[in-house]
Amino acid sequence: MSEPASIATGIAGRYASAVFDLAREENQMDALERDVDTLQQALAESGDLRDLIHSPIYSREQQQAAIGAVADKAGLSATMGNVLRLMASKRRLFVLPQMLTALRARIADEKGEITADVTTARPLSSEQSERLGRTLAEKLGHEVKINSAVDESLIGGLVVKVGSRMIDTSIRTKLAQLQNTMKEAR
Known part of the structure; x- marks a missing residue:
């Protein structure tokens, strides 16, 4: 694995662990699974969303406002919406696909x-x-x-x-x- 890819995977893994642990503590595993499904579908269907998470032309504030609007419109849980806004403020939205993959794996493992x-x-x-x-x-x-x-x-x-x-x-x-x-x- 190349160094940038492993760095992105590491960042994604840390966000996935945090979101997973929060959802489990709050007994919101079903909501987390719906959020992951919704976000993966949105990324697959929307070129604009893919551009938003990867393009450096958007400022932190623009990314934060846009991803917040996406979270609200998609009906994501408050936890996921807050994490997405935090990721935007830290310029980490580019790891969203890897984070969703890691979350899907953790959810599947939890459910056996x-x-x-x-x-x-x-x-x-x-x-x-x-x-x-x-x-x-x-x-x-x-x-x-x-x-x-x-x-x-x-x-x-x-x-x-x-x-x-x-x-x-x-x-x-x-x-x-x-x-x-x-x-x-x-």
């Missing part, structure tokens, strides 16, 4: 969950997602939370990543394997 990153060619229906979650929970012995993504280049099938394990049943991979086999047969 494992996260599975699932990539499919088409979005999974809620029934398919639930069935996959149950199957993975049976195999892994833990409750599984599924993070879904769509990659049409897979053609069909799915790719499941759980920790360091990966299961790739995509048609794209099977075609690539077939192509390699055919090259070797020549």
